């Protein structure tokens with residue numbers, strides 16, 4: 001599909017073609033494991049990456065490829081890989097870049113599960129993360145050492161709704177010759193396209209806004225295709241003969257598609273964190289309404305945050321769309337269509353009042369998810385950020401006295417009425 005269509009049109013059409021066998025207009029669920037080779041030569045050409053085609057669904061599948069193409073178009077990337085979850089996408093993004101002894105610089109303000117993945121689990125691979133407040137640009141630059149291989153942040157940081165200065169971080173990454181990886185889950189490409197701000201790789205939990213209705217666990221990595229993997233000698237898996245793929249030099253052979261092909265040919269092949277075709281189908285359908293949903297999410301979040309901020313039972317609201325937010329000016333530059341629909345607020349009465357509030361809500365669902373059509377709430381300190389130390393909780397914006405809201409697309413007046421009655425009970 002040509003790039004001349006606008007975002008809203010691409011959200012419906014990119015990656016989708018009438019099915020060549022049946023003419024089916026919606027992308028079919030190709031529920032198949034393998035694909036018949038035309039002949040032995042065809043099979044050999046596919047395995048040698050001399051011809052692009054389907055071999056085995058751990059690597060590629062037509063339904064999953066349609067989703068990869070659509071998210072790639074919406075993010076303005078060169079290539080994309082779908083994965084089994086957002087967390088899988090993060091490992092897949094790091095995999096071609098990292099090796100034992102290598103580290104990444106990660107924002108202190110990340111999804112709780114990501115902080116755990118980066119601070120604990122990746123150590124098993126010999127990788128590590130240095131957590132830095134990415135608003136402190138000098139500290140980011142100072143943390144980079146000869147073993148650093150990437151800088152990682154979230155566009156709209158979970159749970160507080162803080163906005164990362166992608167342009168400034170991209171500039172630092174550029175100065176030190178490293179890729180900037182941006183988790184764009186909470187903004188979605190409708191609100192922000194990180195590649196336009198200098199990101200090298202964009203990762204998504206498709207579980208959230210992309211699918212939009214809480215039915216799928218999935219992830220996507222999008223490559224800008226712009227990073228020079230050969231320049232510094234720091235990314236040998238991409239820029240030197242790769243023993244895991246019969247000595248292929250991916251960057252020399254595939255240029256701007258090196259990362260994407262490496263991720264399929266080695267990452268998906270050997271790590272196996274593949275998205276299933278049914279999940280991809282649901283996400284494709286979800287993305288058809290992404291623009292409409294995000295408009296309503298943002299509109300509702302602005303109304304709810306404005307109402308909460310004026311309420312005497314509330315200590316503070318972190319929504320970057322409020323004039324009182326230190327991130328208010330940054331929103332206009334990074335997310336000009338709105339500050340998202342994810343934020344926290346502090347309830348007077350602390351931990352106890354938060355727990356009571358959560359239990360008193362009727363319309364809101366108390367779940368460990370976000371980006372659903374439904375309004376969701378969670379008390380991060382007792383759930384998603386429970387594994388973190390109190391210092392990490394506060395640094396991540398998940399202090400014990402705050403609850404996180406993911407504002408849905410219901411009628412804003414109904415959302416506010418529910419918060420009103422629950423706040424009355426929580427602070428009685």
Ligand SMILES: *Cc1c(COP(=O)(O)O)cnc(C)c1O
Pocket residue numbers: 085086087088111113114154158183185186204205206207208217218219370
């Ligand atoms: C949910 C989430 C993830 C993890 O995604 P899963 O699909 O749950 O694995 C990563 N980053 C952010 C910002 C998220 O909200």
